[in-house]
Amino acid sequence: xxxxxxxxxxxxxxxxxxxxxxxxxxxxxxxxxxxxxxxxxxxxxxxxxxxxxxxxxxxxxxxxxxxxxxxxxxxxxxxxxxxxxxxxxxxxxxxxxxxxxxxxxxxxxxxxxxxxxxxxxxxxxxxxxxxxxxxxxxxxxxxxxxxxxxxxxxxxxxxxxxxxxxxxxxxxxxxxxxxxxxxxxxxxxxxxxxxxxxxxxxxxxxxxxxxxxxxxxxxxxxxxxxxxxxxxxxxxxxxxxxxxxxxxxxxxxxxxxxxxxxxxxxxxxxxxxxxxxxxxxxxxxxxxxxxxxxxxxxxxxxxxxxxxxxxxxxxxxxxxxxxxxxxxxxxxxxxxxxxxxxxxxxxxxxxxxxxxxxxxxx
Amino acid sequence: xxxxxxxxxxxxxxxxxxxxxxxxxxxxxxxxxxxxxxxxxxxxxxxxxxxxxxxxxxxxxxxxxxxxxxxxxxxxxxxxxxxxxxxxxxxxxxxxxxxxxxxxxxxxxxxxxxxxxxxxxxxxxxxxxxxxxxxxxxxxxxxxxxxxxxxxxxxxxxxxxxxxxxxxxxxxxxxxxxxxxxxxxxxxxxxxxxxxxxxxxxxxxxxxxxxxxxxxxxxxxxxxxxxxxxxxxxxxxxxxxxxxxxxxxxxxxxxxxxxxxxxxxxxxxxxxxxxxxxxxxxxxxxxxxxxxxxxxxxxxxxxxxxxxx
Numbered sequence: 001x002x003x004x005x006x007x008x009x010x011x012x013x014x015x016x017x018x019x020x021x022x023x024x025x026x027x028x029x030x031x032x033x034x035x036x037x038x039x040x041x042x043x044x045x046x047x048x049x050x051x052x053x054x055x056x057x058x059x060x061x062x063x064x065x066x067x068x069x070x071x072x073x074x075x076x077x078x079x080x081x082x083x084x085x086x087x088x089x090x091x092x093x094x095x096x097x098x099x100x101x102x103x104x105x106x107x108x109x110x111x112x113x114x115x116x117x118x119x120x121x122x123x124x125x126x127x128x129x130x131x132x133x134x135x136x137x138x139x140x141x142x143x144x145x146x147x148x149x150x151x152x153x154x155x156x157x158x159x160x161x162x163x164x165x166x167x168x169x170x171x172x173x174x175x176x177x178x179x180x181x182x183x184x185x186x187x188x189x190x191x192x193x194x195x196x197x198x199x200x201x202x203x204x205x206x207x208x209x210x211x212x213x214x215x216x217x218x219x220x221x222x223x224x225x226x227x228x229x230x231x232x233x234x235x236x237x238x239x240x241x242x243x244x245x246x247x248x249x250x251x252x253x254x255x256x257x258x259x260x261x262x263x264x265x266x267x268x269x270x271x272x273x274x275x276x277x278x279x280x281x282x283x284x285x286x287x288x289x290x291x292x293x294x295x296x297x298x299x300x301x302x303x304x305x306x307x308x309x310x311x312x313x314x315x316x317x318x319x320x321x322x323x324x325x326x327x328x329x330x331x332x333x334x335x336x337x338x339x340x341x342x343x344x345x346x347x348x349x350x351x352x353x354x355x356x357x358x359x360x361x362x
Numbered sequence: 363x364x365x366x367x368x369x370x371x372x373x374x375x376x377x378x379x380x381x382x383x384x385x386x387x388x389x390x391x392x393x394x395x396x397x398x399x400x401x402x403x404x405x406x407x408x409x410x411x412x413x414x415x416x417x418x419x420x421x422x423x424x425x426x427x428x429x430x431x432x433x434x435x436x437x438x439x440x441x442x443x444x445x446x447x448x449x450x451x452x453x454x455x456x457x458x459x460x461x462x463x464x465x466x467x468x469x470x471x472x473x474x475x476x477x478x479x480x481x482x483x484x485x486x487x488x489x490x491x492x493x494x495x496x497x498x499x500x501x502x503x504x505x506x507x508x509x510x511x512x513x514x515x516x517x518x519x520x521x522x523x524x525x526x527x528x529x530x531x532x533x534x535x536x537x538x539x540x541x542x543x544x545x546x547x548x549x550x551x552x553x554x555x556x557x558x559x560x561x562x563x564x565x566x567x568x569x570x571x572x573x574x575x576x577x578x579x580x581x582x583x584x585x586x587x588x589x590x591x592x593x594x595x596x597x598x599x600x601x602x603x604x605x606x607x608x609x610x611x612x613x614x615x616x617x618x619x620x621x622x623x624x625x626x627x628x629x630x631x632x633x634x635x636x637x638x639x640x641x642x643x644x645x646x647x648x649x650x651x652x653x654x655x656x657x658x659x660x661x662x663x664x665x666x667x668x669x670x671x
Contacts, residue, residue, distance in 0.1 A: 201376065201377050201380055208609075209609075209628070209644055209647055210384075212628075212629075212632060213384075213388050213389075213632075213640070213644070216388075216632050216635075217388045217389070217391050289502075293504055296504065296506070297504075297506065297613070297614055300506045300614060301613060301614070301617060301629055302629075302633075303629075303632070313506075316506055316507060316510075319510075320509070320618065323510055323514055324514070324518060327514070330507075330510055330511075334507040334511075337504070338502045338503055338504075338507060339502075341501070341504070342498070342499075342502040345498065345501060345502060
């Protein structure tokens, strides 16, 4: 509307007869909201993410500080503090699990040992020589690992890393894949053939093997981990984007943009990419669990995140080695990991149903 | 058809060449060699070892030498197994992985297709939701979680299968192959179930199925003869990539159950920097994957007249 022209007096219309205009995103959100499972996935995932990122500040333990004497204590097991006076004014405090107290007095008779355990259990101190045993207030909700590290903190910190790798690698793969796909699709002809042929060749490479080789070549570095994963996960994205771009590029609005003399870069970034954002987001959501799985596999094999830093893959690996005696070390990281994969897969499926034009018919 | 297969077989060569070249030069970039750190060797010994394995020559000469050997299917000696060549290591370890992989493959196919067809036929009923929820669970429980859990339940508690190992384990009823194969197979069964359901639903909504029903063709014949042929196409297309997955899955499963297969050998070779073994196994895996993709394409073409061109 040219400036200066006053608005015409609006003609009264019965609003409810008009169909409300609605954007793709509004539509999609509406459809997603109806999909209870996908919504549950979304909230579960957000909850896990928030807990993992904020949680470690509140657990009161560090993910790497060890407490050797504590060993692998069970979830919520009562912890004793053992204070050893060495010189005057110098005490050494260590912790141990209540169930291990008997092992401290192996030279005593069974009855005596039971009596000591009972005494300490009731809240009293037990003193022998310069050593004092006392019930400690500290509790490990998920127990501790064989080195006495708090499992809850390790699971949460591991979650941070698994999620961060998942997202960072997905972003890397998204950027490469989208640019590759858009350029190939928009350029067409020989450029397209060469670009997509090379994708075909890369596609035939064994993925996991390539990542493993990258990790070996460039060291087991945390940053390189997600670059390596991203570098092999972009192929599908580029194919999907290219297909969509080819369908779009013959439409009138692109013709108009070309005839207006816009640069190829501007057309690609301002006109083409926004139009394929839906597919990109769907596919990215489904890539995140795959990437997390790959990271976990690598860490599980000892090629990814290195201890004492934790990730869910590392923790599951550690847990599976001690599952005979302390199953919780496997149970908690496995539950967190599976729940995250669950929620992301459900969310991705829901998003696909919500954003896919083919699905909007029913 | 034969022309297509021949063309695809020719494609194998550039792909394998890319794999070989990439892997070769990646192993050359790595600082340090297989003899640099581990054992306390004098510089003379290291120089002699390097000369023995040809590591003192310029990289391009090493590359050409390796290439000419690979063309003759000779992957050279292994650094870690002094008495074995890479070919021998592969010949020893691969049959074990192959047994597990094949069994897993059939477990995945049988369970997956059955569950998918049952779900599609009973769309939006209990027998749709039940198998599909289990399938989702299967996808989200990765092999390295499922494996230890199965080992715990069937190995340690029920004592039906060995917890780990491969040789000389006759005191339990199940062969040591079973647990790894089930672990590996269930994950793919879940995927295949979802693909089967989707494919079958697509086909069951089509006109020719309605025509068949109108003609009075019995329901089981509609499902098994008319619908399954087209409905399983997505599954067939997935078989190629799934084979690649079975290979990388074997790394995990063989580690969990401590099976001396090729996956374990690969991981070990990576840790030991046994370059000839790394190169050999990577090439071997690459060739397998390419061939399997080809087989899955051919089967797809046989099933679907539309994709034959």
